[in-house]
Amino acid sequence: MNLFERQAQLSQSMFDINSSTIKSLVEHGQSQIKKYVETNQQFGNKLPEVRDLSTLISLQREYSEAIVSNIRSSVEEQTTTMKDAFSQSRKALEAAFATETA
16 A cells, blocks of 8 residues: 555544544533432432431432442543544554565
């Protein structure tokens, strides 16, 4: 494959990688928003049951732990998506700039 073909292949590969990564991140974002709304509804429904300060503090602690857990899993999933994208990009760049042996 000549230089121009490899560069065209690289451009197509990078476009595909970027499209796939953005799609994955958007889908993940939608999923996270849904999870946050469900968490807020779940704890919002428990608020009328609060009768004293200790129950309110306990509920607030549970809510905070749920939010932190959601954030942690979100960051881990986004990190995995980005690592995959960088790995695929590195392979595409290596293929585009590899020298052909005779």
